[in-house]
Amino acid sequence: MAENGSQDHTAIPAQGWLRPLAALDGLIARLEAAVLAAGVILMAVLSVANVIGRFVFGQSIFFAEELNQFLVVLITFFGIGYAARQGRHIRMTAFYDAMPDRARKWLMVVIALITAAAMFVLAWYALAYVQSVLDTGRVAPALRVPVWVTLVWAPVGFVVTGIQYVMTAVVNLTRPEVYVSSSVIDSYDDSPTEV
Amino acid sequence: MTATMLGVMIVLLLLGFPMMVPLIAGSFVAFFVYMPIPPEIMVQQMIAGIRPSALVAVPMFILAADIITKGHSADRLIDLVMRFVGHLRGGLGVTAATSCALFGAVSGSTQATVVAIGSPLRPRMLEAGYKDSFTLALIVNASDIAMLIPPSIAMIIYGVISGTSISELFIAGVGPGLLILVLFSVYCVIYAKRHDIPVLERASWAERIDAVKGALWPLGFPVIVVGGIYGGIFSPTEAASVCVVYAVILEFVIFRSLKLAELVEIAKSTGLITAVVFILVAAGAAFSWAISFNQIPQQILGALGLADAGPVMVLVAISVAFFIGCMFVDPIVVILVLTPIFAPLVSGAGIDPVLVGVIITLQVAIGSATPPFGCDIFTAIAVFRRPYVDVVRGTPPFVAMLVGVSAALIFFPQIALFLRDLAFR
Amino acid sequence: AEWKFALEEAIHEVQGVYATKFKEHVEANSDHTIAIFPFGTLGESADITELTQLGAVQFANASPGFMGSEIPELNIFLMPYVLPENPAVLADFYKTSPTINETLAGKYPDQGLELVDMYPEGEVVMTTKEPVTSPADLDGVKFRVMTSPLLVETYNAFGATATPLPWGEVFGALQLGMIQGQENPMFFVESTKMYEVTDHITYAGHNTFTTAVIANKAFMDGLSDEDRAVVQAAADAAYDYIIDYQQGLTESAEAKILEAKPEMTVTVLTDEQRAPFRAAADRVRQKYVEMVGDSGKAVLEGFEADIAASKERAGES
Ligand code: NA
Ligand code: NA
Numbered sequence: 030m031a032e033n034g035s036q037d038h039t040a041i042p043a044q045g046w047l048r049p050l051a052a053l054d055g056l057i058a059r060l061e062a063a064v065l066a067a068g069v070i071l072m073a074v075l076s077v078a079n080v081i082g083r084f085v086f087g088q089s090i091f092f093a094e095e096l097n098q099f100l101v102v103l104i105t106f107f108g109i110g111y112a113a114r115q116g117r118h119i120r121m122t123a124f125y126d127a128m129p130d131r132a133r134k135w136l137m138v139v140i141a142l143i144t145a146a147a148m149f150v151l152a153w154y155a156l157a158y159v160q161s162v163l164d165t166g167r168v169a170p171a172l173r174v175p176v177w178v179t180l181v182w183a184p185v186g187f188v189v190t191g192i193q194y195v196m197t198a199v200v201n202l203t204r205p206e207v208y209v210s211s212s213v214i215d216s217y218d219d220s221p222t223e224v
Numbered sequence: 225m226t227a228t229m230l231g232v233m234i235v236l237l238l239l240g241f242p243m244m245v246p247l248i249a250g251s252f253v254a255f256f257v258y259m260p261i262p263p264e265i266m267v268q269q270m271i272a273g274i275r276p277s278a279l280v281a282v283p284m285f286i287l288a289a290d291i292i293t294k295g296h297s298a299d300r301l302i303d304l305v306m307r308f309v310g311h312l313r314g315g316l317g318v319t320a321a322t323s324c325a326l327f328g329a330v331s332g333s334t335q336a337t338v339v340a341i342g343s344p345l346r347p348r349m350l351e352a353g354y355k356d357s358f359t360l361a362l363i364v365n366a367s368d369i370a371m372l373i374p375p376s377i378a379m380i381i382y383g384v385i386s387g388t389s390i391s392e393l394f395i396a397g398v399g400p401g402l403l404i405l406v407l408f409s410v411y412c413v414i415y416a417k418r419h420d421i422p423v424l425e426r427a428s429w430a431e432r433i434d435a436v437k438g439a440l441w442p443l444g445f446p447v448i449v450v451g452g453i454y455g456g457i458f459s460p461t462e463a464a465s466v467c468v469v470y471a472v473i474l475e476f477v478i479f480r481s482l483k484l485a486e487l488v489e490i491a492k493s494t495g496l497i498t499a500v501v502f503i504l505v506a507a508g509a510a511f512s513w514a515i516s517f518n519q520i521p522q523q524i525l526g527a528l529g530l531a532d533a534g535p536v537m538v539l540v541a542i543s544v545a546f547f548i549g550c551m552f553v554d555p556i557v558v559i560l561v562l563t564p565i566f567a568p569l570v571s572g573a574g575i576d577p578v579l580v581g582v583i584i585t586l587q588v589a590i591g592s593a594t595p596p597f598g599c600d601i602f603t604a605i606a607v608f609r610r611p612y613v614d615v616v617r618g619t620p621p622f623v624a625m626l627v628g629v630s631a632a633l634i635f636f637p638q639i640a641l642f643l644r645d646l647a648f649r
Numbered sequence: 650a651e652w653k654f655a656l657e658e659a660i661h662e663v664q665g666v667y668a669t670k671f672k673e674h675v676e677a678n679s680d681h682t683i684a685i686f687p688f689g690t691l692g693e694s695a696d697i698t699e700l701t702q703l704g705a706v707q708f709a710n711a712s713p714g715f716m717g718s719e720i721p722e723l724n725i726f727l728m729p730y731v732l733p734e735n736p737a738v739l740a741d742f743y744k745t746s747p748t749i750n751e752t753l754a755g756k757y758p759d760q761g762l763e764l765v766d767m768y769p770e771g772e773v774v775m776t777t778k779e780p781v782t783s784p785a786d787l788d789g790v791k792f793r794v795m796t797s798p799l800l801v802e803t804y805n806a807f808g809a810t811a812t813p814l815p816w817g818e819v820f821g822a823l824q825l826g827m828i829q830g831q832e833n834p835m836f837f838v839e840s841t842k843m844y845e846v847t848d849h850i851t852y853a854g855h856n857t858f859t860t861a862v863i864a865n866k867a868f869m870d871g872l873s874d875e876d877r878a879v880v881q882a883a884a885d886a887a888y889d890y891i892i893d894y895q896q897g898l899t900e901s902a903e904a905k906i907l908e909a910k911p912e913m914t915v916t917v918l919t920d921e922q923r924a925p926f927r928a929a930a931d932r933v934r935q936k937y938v939e940m941v942g943d944s945g946k947a948v949l950e951g952f953e954a955d956i957a958a959s960k961e962r963a964g965e966s
Contacts, residue, residue: 065495066488069283076280076465080458083791087810091801094813097280101498104283105274105506108499109244117500118242119602123595123612125240140241147248151267158264158271161703165760167718170797171813176718183267262703272696277815383817391821456826459818516690517705564690 057189061111068104072097092171099172099179106186113193116210133215134207141198148191155184226520229253247507254514261517266510273509274502277461278380283498284464285377288471289327289336290490295475295482297442298340301326304439311426316352317362317412320345324366325373325405326446334592335497335603337367346608353421360610361618364600366408368589368626372401374453378585380460381559386567388577390460391453396582396644400629403639407625441474508558516564530569538573539583539634542566546584547630550591559588582640583633590626594619653706655686655697657715657860662840663770663891663898664710664860670890671708671862674883679876683708702761704865712860713753713767717797720756721941722948727799728937729807729855729930731949733956734772735963739857740892742959743767748951763869765862766884768891771834771899773856776847778829780914784808784925793819793831802936803855806929823847834858839902844910850903852917853926 079093112118125133159177167176196211209215232253233246255261292298305322309315323341342363349359371378374394383390415421427435448470449463458466475482530541545566549558563584570580593600595616604615633639654672658664665687672683691697691706694715701709713723725731733739743749754764775781777790784807792809794800795816804811812828822828823846831843834857838844862884872880906913918926938946 062492065499066491069287069491069495069498070487072280073284073287073465073468076284076462077469080462080466083810083812084457087789087791089791089801089810089812091796091798091811091813094277094796094815097277098275101274101279101502102271104495105499105502108495109503112496112500112503115496117496118244119500119504120240120242121237122240124238126611126613136240140239140245144242144245147245147252150252151248154263155267158267161264161699165702165719168721170718173798180271183271261705265700265703265705268696268699268703269692272692276817278817389820389824390818391824454825456822459814459822459827461818513691516686519684 058111058114061107061114061189064107065104065111068100068107072100072104075100095169095171102179103182106182109186110189110193113190113197114210114212116197116208116213116215130207134201137207137209137215138198138201141194141201145191145194145198148187148194152184152187152191155180155187159184225253225258226524229258244503244507247504247511251507251510251514254511254518254520258514259518261514266514269510269513270506272513273506276381278377278383279502279505281380281461281464282377282501283494284468285336286339286497287491287494288464288467289340290494291468291471291475291482291487292442292445293340293343294486294490295471296479297445297471297474298327299344300435300439301442302341302344304435304443306424307427307432307435310424312413313423314409314413314416314421315423316345316349316421317354317358317416318409320349320359320362321366321369321405321408321412324363325369325401327370334367334370334589334600335501337370338363338600338603341367342604342608352424353419354415355419355618356610357614357618358415359618360604360608360615361622362408362412364593364604364615365619365622365626366405367600368586368593369401369404369408371585371589371592372397372404372582374398374460376585378555378559378588379581382563382581382584386563386577386581388581392578392644393581393585394460395647396578396640397585398643399639400582400586400633403632404626404629407629408622411621411625441478444470444474512564533569533573535573535575536634538566538569538575539580541569542580543583543587543630543634546587547591547594547627550588551594555588555592558591559584576637576641578644579633579637579640583630586626586630586633590623590630594623651682651684652708653684653686654708655691655700655706655710656688657694657697657710657712658688658837659840660685660687663834663836663895666894667768667862667887667891668708668710670887671883674886675879678882679879681876681879698762698863701863701865704867706865707868708765708862708864710860711762711863712858714795714797714859716861717799719760720753722753722756722945724797724799724937724941725945725948725952726859727797727803727856728933729803730927731952732769732857732859733959734854734857735960736769736895738956738959738963739769741962742956743769743859744888745959745962746952746955748948748955752948752951757863758866761866762863763866765864765880766888767859767861768888769895770858770860771836771895771902772852772854773832773858774835774838775830775832775851775853776838776843777849777851778823778826778847780849780916781830781851781853782916782918782922784929787830790830791828793822793828798940799933799937802933803930806932807926808929819843820846832856835899835902839905844906844913848913850906850913850915852915854918854923855926855930 075090075093075096079090083089125136128136159180162180163177168174169176169179193211197208200208200211207215229250233250236246236249237243251266255263255266302319302323305319305326306316309318312318320341323345324337327337327341346359346363350356374397376394376397379393379397380390382388383393445467448466452458452466453460453463472487476484476487530538533541545562546558549562570577595601601612601615604610605612654668656664656668665685668685672685675681675683686706691700694712697706697709698711698716700706701711713726717724717727733742749767757764779786779790781787787807787809790809791812792804793814794804794811796813801811801813809830814822814828819831820842823831823843830847833843838850869877903915934949937949
């Protein structure tokens with residue numbers, strides 16, 4: 030859960046042929062952060078505009094509910110990748126914390142690989158789901174946009190999250206410290222942190 | 225099969241997997257081993273799980289709490305309470321508990337309360353001589369009160385799922401919330417006496433008036449939420465967004481305590497927490513759907529022979545089931561899974577669904593502060609940077625008091641229903 | 650085999666009564682069994698439609714008003730003053746209308762679905778805080794509607810401030826005065842206690858809530874001729890039963906409401922009072938044709954012709 034001031038950074042060493050990959054990873058991190066912030070702020074603005082519209086102007090924003098639902102999906106699926114990158118996914122660490130470093134490291138590799146596998150399987154199912162919605166040609170009643178456009182962020186989010194967990198396994202195998210995510214070392218320090 | 229599934233989930237949980245993995249693994253078993261269903265449905269149900277529009281209140285309250293904690297509003301509200309009770313034995317502890325209740329009136333979320341009240345108060349309590357284990361346990365458990373005092377995310381979700389009036393739930397939560405506040409306050413006083421915690425100097429009335437003046441703007445939060453909801457201007461869900469806008473106006477325009485760049489940073493961190501919580505809501509929804517589709521709850525309840533149970537037995541069963549469920553799974557997920565399962569028993573026994581909602585909310589509140597799984601525990605771990613065991617060490621006396629309140633509610637429903645009946649009947 | 654039937658309503662409401670009859674008939678006349686999943690147990694309307702498309706459940710209620718996002722023409726069922734106001738004409742219309750049973754039914758297979766049956770659930774009434782006898786009475790009234798552009802258009806045309814709101818918030822919003830009105834069929838007003846938080850019920854005859862039973866297409870195609878006949882016969886039996894059952898359902902719901910709340914006023918608008926509402930409905934027709942296009946126009950005209958035929962059969966001119 031530590032951030033260690035390393036947010037938005039990538040675990041890929043920015044050298045040689047990996048450089049474009051590192052740049053891409055950094056770009057994705059920034060995009061995720063931007064979507065999270067914009068999504069949350071837009072949600073607040075939209076709800077309050079709806080209140081003002083209804084109360085002051087007697088006119089509700091008829092698409093507010095649909096757009097908010099879309100934003101929730103967007104935030105959730107952009108956020109899970111970002112949370113994986115920051116090592117922020119909620120875990121029950123009582124037993125894990127009690128283990129020695131070496132055991133924690135190997136356990137983390139196993140956890141990361143199994144989690145990555147689960148994410149990739151879900152990405153596959155999510156793609157199948159989006160495809161089935163695409164086939165029906167369903168259109169959101171108020172926003173009048175194809176419904177699949179609002180759902181396609183699910184497979185994307187699962188793939189990005191899966192990749193983050195693969196990278197977590199890789200950094201644990203290639204570096205001496207225990208990593209809870211591709212960019213965060215597993216330790217408690219005394220500096221206060223954001224939540 | 226059900227036992228195998230739960231066994232796998234518990235092992236994955238205890239090994240330290242991200243919480244979503246045990247839920248997803250449970251769904252895999254339920255969807256593809258138990259009774260093969262097209263795999264798309266698992267994702268359909270995950271997304272359906274985060275679709276209820278009431279869930280929008282979660283990110284909004286977290287955002288508002290984060291803004292007022294980073295700014296001045298939270299500090300000023302705490303100062304106000306301390307000027308009045310700081311000189312009393314255990315006053316700081318009582319302040320923490322009371323602040324949680326006050327903050328509960330503006331936030332719907334226990335996690336937001338841990339952040340907003342814990343961040344400014346914990347250093348002051350440590351300074352005053354309270355042990356960290358007591359301080360952490362008090363903050364984490366007193367945050368339960370936030371869930372019982374309106375608005376409450378747990379009640380919104382229960383209301384949506386069970387079709388129960390959310391406003392009646394809100395009013396019914398106030399009584400038990402205040403009862404818990406009183407119990408915790410008494411415990412704080414006893415603790416302070418036993419550990420001989422020094423008191424603050426009694427504030428003069430001039431200082432108190434100063435504090436009231438300083439807190440005038442932040443006191444607008446409860447006024448706006450209560451006035452707005454009960455004045456018919458906005459829904460409880462929209463109240464959360466109105467709080468955000470009020471918080472932005474206070475901290476960025478009136479107090480000028482924050483810069484616009486910080487708002488972006490806070491919004492990003494809100495989005496992150498939202499995603500972390502909602503992916504669990506989503507995974508829990510898919511899991512609960514599979515359980516419902518396979519009619520497992522009916523089998524388990526059939527085996528328990530509760531079909532013709534009386535009201536007390538049903539309420540005890542609900543309390544125990546939700547308590548155990550919340551020990552392991554995110555509270556919101558537990559509401560999503562268990563509420564529909566118990567619905568037939570509740571209507572069969574002729575129990576007021578509002579009472580059930582309050583009892584469930586209390587269990588869920590207890591669960592969110594109780595090991596092994598507890599989102600408040602995790603929030604505390606994240607905010608205060610303390611390992612798991614430190615955060616949970618001081619919890620047993622608090623949990624005991626909360627369980628006592630649960631029992632009292634079953635036998636004296638009027639604790640919850642009195643205010644509701646006064647307002648609506 | 651066990652077939653699954655998912656509903657949009659509770660087991661004791663109209664859809665539950667239909668499904669129970671359907672189940673009884675199927676189980677009495679074949680080796681198959683039916684498990685009924687009432688509202689909420691498998692998801693909301695959109696969810697159970699998808700579950701039927703994906704084949705996880707075999708049968709479901711998919712009210713055409715909720716299926717407009719898949720088959721836009723179905724939005725016609727949300728429009729005011731399209732369906733006949735006389736119940737006998739209405740019952741005949743669903744059964745005989747070629748526009749429903751051929752044109753609209755022909756659009757379901759593209760969605761992987763088959764239309765099994767369509768039936769009414771009762772006249773939609775307005776329940777409000779203040780009495781309503783003309784569009785002027787709705788001026789400034791925040792009126793809750795489902796999230797649908799046509800319903801928003803309808804109530805704006807009626808003079809109200811159409812306010813889309815999730816169902817879960819409606820009771821509280823009425824109670825605290827955030828909204829001052831909502832519409833639903835009478836039995837639903839009774840079962841969901843909407844009358845506790847409003848004071849006036851108005852029959853304006855503007856709509857009848859229509860629901861449809863759909864089935865997974867691959868499942869239906871895979872049935873033996875014998876099983877198909879059993880399904881068809883079960884649907885016919887359930888249709889007749891539900892039409893009978895509804896005789897007086899609205900009245901009995903009204904009686905229950907008046908018993909629980911004697912001060913509730915119930916107003917049936919006269920033809921004269923309905924005229925301005927009918928006139929306002931024109932705007933909604935234009936919106937429908939604009940949204941759905943030529944095929945929408947054809948369906949609208951088809952409905953008018955079919956309803957005229959039904960009226961003739963029912964001896965109404
Ligand atoms: Na609260
Ligand atoms: Na817990």
